[in-house]
Amino acid sequence: MVQPSIPADVPDVTPDSLGDDIYLLDVREQDEWDAGHAPHAHHIPMYEIPQRLAEVPTVGEVVVVCRVGGRSAQVAAYLAAQGWENVANLDGGMLSWERSGRAVVADTGLPPRVL
Template sequence: MSIPSDRQSEVPVTTVEHLADDAVIVDIREPNEWAAGHAPNAIHIPLGELPSRLDELPDTDDTVGIVCRSGGRSSRAVAWLTQQGFDVANVEGGMRAWQSAGKPLEGEHGDAFVL
């Protein structure tokens, strides 16, 4: 899944302000990042597993937000997923922006801490 950096600027984008607190988003971070804190209804599919787990993407008529820690990895994932025909958007600022906006977080070990 290699996308040239000049193509990454063309990917669809959304902001955490445009997502409901209970939005279903796809979190592509690594397992340790996920465990530190994630959106309550997020689906965890690490970036490296994304090509083999496409069937786990939400089946919805709405655009699906794709999130990582700060937006870089998710931008590459969105570029690739868009090429595969999926209606997805990069969550600008990633989970850092989610946390900064005061959106709810869940953690695997009690308190959630993303930053």
């Protein structure tokens, strides 16, 4: 995937500013996802995005998240360059999500944690 610069029109959002009706796109690797993720998030690892574009909604708010916000900013910029006008980057990533008191779940049966 080409790493474009972040266009000025791809906003950063904070966990506190998000409603429950967003499409949260988690672009972290499988082990990071397994350790802990936001409930109702959708998982597509960063490097699978080009092959799985059809899974990303073109309507409604799409917020892209990774661990700290770097990879998700790249994916948000990539989506914007592909014509998505409804994307934002989660500032601070899953670490800020967790710090803000938002729920984190794990599918492993172990206590959830952000890697």
